[in-house]
Amino acid sequence: MRLNFSQNVRSALRALLANKLRSALTMLGIVIGVGAVVALLSIGTGAQASITNRIEGIGANLITVFAGTRNQNTPSGAGAGATAPLTYEEAQQLKGLTGVAAVSPEVTSRSPLKVGKNQETAQIVGVTPDYALAHPDQLDHGRFIVASDLTGKTRNAVVGSQVVTDLFGGLDPVGKQIKINGILFNVVGVMKSQGSGGFGFSRDTTTYVPLTTAFTYLSRTKVGNQNTVSTIEVSAADSNSISTAIAAITDKLTILHKIKPGATADFTVQSQADILAAATQVTGVLTVFLGAIAGISLVVGGIGVMNIMLVSVTERTREIGLRKAVGARRSDILYQFLTETIVLSVLGGIIGILVGAGISGLVNASGTIATVVSAQSVALAFGFSAAIGIFFGLYPANRAAGLKPIEALRYE
Amino acid sequence: MIEIENITKVYQMGETEVRALNGITLKIEDGEWTAITGPSGSGKSTLMAILGCLDSPTSGSYKFDGVDVAKMRDDELAAVRNKKIGFVFQQFNLLARTSALENVGLPLLYSSVNHRHERAEAALKAVGLGDRLKHHPNELSGGQQQRVAIARALVTEPSIILADEPTGNLDSKTSREIMELFSELHKTRGMTVIFVTHDPTIAANANRVIHIMDGVVV
Numbered sequence: 092m093r094l095n096f097s098q099n100v101r102s103a104l105r106a107l108l109a110n111k112l113r114s115a116l117t118m119l120g121i122v123i124g125v126g127a128v129v130a131l132l133s134i135g136t137g138a139q140a141s142i143t144n145r146i147e148g149i150g151a152n153l154i155t156v157f158a159g160t161r162n163q164n165t166p167s168g169a170g171a172g173a174t175a176p177l178t179y180e181e182a183q184q185l186k187g188l189t190g191v192a193a194v195s196p197e198v199t200s201r202s203p204l205k206v207g208k209n210q211e212t213a214q215i216v217g218v219t220p221d222y223a224l225a226h227p228d229q230l231d232h233g234r235f236i237v238a239s240d241l242t243g244k245t246r247n248a249v250v251g252s253q254v255v256t257d258l259f260g261g262l263d264p265v266g267k268q269i270k271i272n273g274i275l276f277n278v279v280g281v282m283k284s285q286g287s288g289g290f291g292f293s294r295d296t297t298t299y300v301p302l303t304t305a306f307t308y309l310s311r312t313k314v315g316n317q318n319t320v321s322t323i324e325v326s327a328a329d330s331n332s333i334s335t336a337i338a339a340i341t342d343k344l345t346i347l348h349k350i351k352p353g354a355t356a357d358f359t360v361q362s363q364a365d366i367l368a369a370a371t372q373v374t375g376v377l378t379v380f381l382g383a384i385a386g387i388s389l390v391v392g393g394i395g396v397m398n399i400m401l402v403s404v405t406e407r408t409r410e411i412g413l414r415k416a417v418g419a420r421r422s423d424i425l426y427q428f429l430t431e432t433i434v435l436s437v438l439g440g441i442i443g444i445l446v447g448a449g450i451s452g453l454v455n456a457s458g459t460i461a462t463v464v465s466a467q468s469v470a471l472a473f474g475f476s477a478a479i480g481i482f483f484g485l486y487p488a489n490r491a492a493g494l495k496p497i498e499a500l501r502y503e
Numbered sequence: 504m505i506e507i508e509n510i511t512k513v514y515q516m517g518e519t520e521v522r523a524l525n526g527i528t529l530k531i532e533d534g535e536w537t538a539i540t541g542p543s544g545s546g547k548s549t550l551m552a553i554l555g556c557l558d559s560p561t562s563g564s565y566k567f568d569g570v571d572v573a574k575m576r577d578d579e580l581a582a583v584r585n586k587k588i589g590f591v592f593q594q595f596n597l598l599a600r601t602s603a604l605e606n607v608g609l610p611l612l613y614s615s616v617n618h619r620h621e622r623a624e625a626a627l628k629a630v631g632l633g634d635r636l637k638h639h640p641n642e643l644s645g646g647q648q649q650r651v652a653i654a655r656a657l658v659t660e661p662s663i664i665l666a667d668e669p670t671g672n673l674d675s676k677t678s679r680e681i682m683e684l685f686s687e688l689h690k691t692r693g694m695t696v697i698f699v700t701h702d703p704t705i706a707a708n709a710n711r712v713i714h715i716m717d718g719v720v721v
Contacts, residue, residue, distance in 0.1 A: 109599075414609070414613075416584060417610035418586070419612075
């Protein structure tokens, strides 16, 4: 190529500046497309990071046991096959298994909370003192559920930090009373704020009561004369004993539930890592989905570029004829128009990245999701816009390059 | 030297064939100053396009400086145009929003020569526009624009200049000045100058007049 790169870029910039408004509007399509890709990918990545943090924050070395078979391939909540509920008695038998440090059976219900005239519905979790072992460092002040609460079936409750704001007007509730499902409880402790669970879901209204009290007043489902629990959370002794503990729990429950060899178990034992993998997969799919939608707008922007370049080729037919008359080869004209499209797309891409990063910053500042503009998403968007420049520029440029000099010169 | 033999050019216009050139044989020696005239539709512009290697003949042979160009590929023809032929058009065909200097330097972008800037400047001085280097076409008169176009034709130092109705858009006084410029280039540089015109008074400037009618030399 006799025309060097910088001369080509300079002449492309001149041609684009000749029609400022048109070039700007064409570029806008690319700006919106690239901006959307960068912003949506950063929001997706941010959501993923925030969910990962949340799950890791639930408790270290945590194993969750629940009834029914559920894994990352079935929709959440859909239990497959026969379900035999887990019981409090079974939870007791998991204590002392190899690698198991703490066993926290839990029964969960949604019930109204009421203080004076203030009322809200919250998640009520019946727990044992072991809950605090499985989820260390979550109590803000006061005390958590203790062994004597369990034996005495006391009506003591530990409330979430949001409940303090919502129902107690921000005053310290310890020593005060709260009605749960119409029954009066004494508040003995307040939990720390857990922050948003992601996507506006708050865990800070969750209120904890003794498990035995919950059996009596809130959840009365039984199997025979055994009280059933929603989940059993098991804390492994350390991260190395997680798989040992999972194996021991599975073996124990297989015997207790009389599962025949080869038959599908009617319970699920899941580690933190499994849940994390499932959540990561879901948010990963979400991110790809958001990126794909943004990608469509980028393609639309590219079609806009092609449209304008076709108009430009038609308008400049005589110029092309002249260039060919004075010795421009087919490839010279091809590069000239291709450079124009690429300059347009790449400039649009750079502005789009800045706009996308700006939107991502705004979302970040609003506090909904901590967004992350990753180097990969910027590289992807930039590469994609350059590729669109080449792809959508090739046809108009080829059309210009193929013009016959004499016909182009006589074009009116 | 230009040697064409039995050149024909046939255009297909839908169902009908149009024979724009119907067997033309010509020889133009180096340094000749030739006018091609004829009424509109006579085929003189088609002949011009073929002589300028802008179009290929349907049949016949064309030797340019002894080289057969009739069957050349597009890119080879582009190289011949760039090195050996300078074009001047009726419409000037200057690039808008581009200085005189850059317009003149345009053919050099497609050649491998050095000192483009200096060559372009020298060509503009040769046509008397040494003080208009940075001016854009819309800041120049018609005569000045055509001088810029002539400078552009000269800048690659071609062996021939082809001018298609070079005075067609100019008043008679400016036309005379442009013809004087061509005459001077012919005399001082010994260039072959071929121009197409339908105006007998302009054609009278030339040393040789080739008259075309219905695609043949008469």
